[in-house]
Amino acid sequence: MNNIITYSLDKHRNMFAYPEDLRDYFYAEVNDHPYVEEPYRAESYAVGYLKKGSIKMRSGLVEKVVHAPSLITIGPSAIRSFSEDSKEMQMDIIFFKSDFFLENQANVFFLIQFDFFENSDKHDFQLTAESEETFKQIFKLIRTVLNISNKHERSILRSYLYILIYEIDAVKALITSDPAVNPLFEKFRNALMKHFLRQRSVGFYADQLNVSRKYLSEVIKKHSGRTAGEWIDEAVILEAKVLLKNKSLTINQISDMLNFSSQSVFGKFFKTCTGSSPLDYRKNN
Structure with a gap:
């Protein structure tokens, strides 16, 4: 990066x-x-x-x-x-x-x-x-x-x-850690920051943490109000927004850096999450 x-x-x-x-x-x-x-x-x-x-x-x-x-x-x-x-x-x-x-x-x-x-x-x-x-x-x-x-x-x-x-x-x-924070939730966030560029499957993180996908999703939703999938998508979108500000990078290059199979797949993902295409986001920012 x-x-x-x-x-x-x-x-x-x-x-x-x-x-x-x-x-x-x-x-x-x-x-x-x-x-x-x-x-x-x-x-x-x-x-x-x-x-x-x-x-x-x-x-x-x-x-x-x-x-x-x-x-x-x-x-x-x-x-x-x-x-x-x-x-x-x-x-x-x-x-x-x-x-x-x-x-x-x-x-x-x-x-x-x-x-x-x-x-x-x-x-x-x-x-x-x-x-x-x-x-x-x-x-x-x-x-x-x-x-x-x-x-x-x-x-x-x-x-x-x-x-x-x-x-x-x-x-x-x-400063002691907040006892109200579930340790599985903390481990999920740490794993997410380490792997989100290549791994966007909830199942991958469940396997990493030795729990079922269903249990992981329930814990994340309970403690954050967002699903595990929403956390993963948000991490990718955050990185994409920063990359799109670098106009020396083409959108296709950004798609590759974020490990999407094609620019088209990246564009659909970005628009679904943000409401605008990568190109429109770049023009407006």
Whole structure:
């Protein structure tokens, strides 16, 4: 999926009205988020500190409302979209490229070891009063070093980002899983994110999880309100929408990348799920 179009760091700079910042990182203080409701990926990492209000976030197949105070962590490969939920939303965001962060790092896999950046279901973390104070101070330090002239700026920022990432990981470790979530449902979603490009049969996932197709469907429907088949279709459509934004790819190439037997079969599938053809979707987006 290396051909998927992404939002560049320059694109994000322009979205947040910081076009003159040419560094491979930047800090945005946001009071009016330029909401992007269509799914996309980005070339940079982002950590947001939601200070006030709330925002609707969709990451992968999970949609939720994130309320302040919270952290939002998004890596390059994660498919995301955002929409307005609160008129009084305030958030600080630090964007940075992996090349900058790993410049002097011996372990080039450092960032990808933290699943909260990539395609996990958990990209947001509700903060307690105590933990919020910790992150408030870290973001203040980051903002300060980027607002003053300092020849060691890159090294200092990198150090603060290390602290920020480790503190997020510590917060994550303290959050227990929701006992109301069925473990089979969680295993299904994990298997789906791993195999959906090649496997679109409910029976395949039932076999992977050692349960009957009927039982799997009943559990998924009970805990999500959607059938297993609807989850599978939605994963494929989400990926297709991102691919269709890359106009260097033909629709036939996208059909092949998504493992459809033909462009015609892909077109019928896409129109059934979305109400428009792949070509119409591309023209309108």
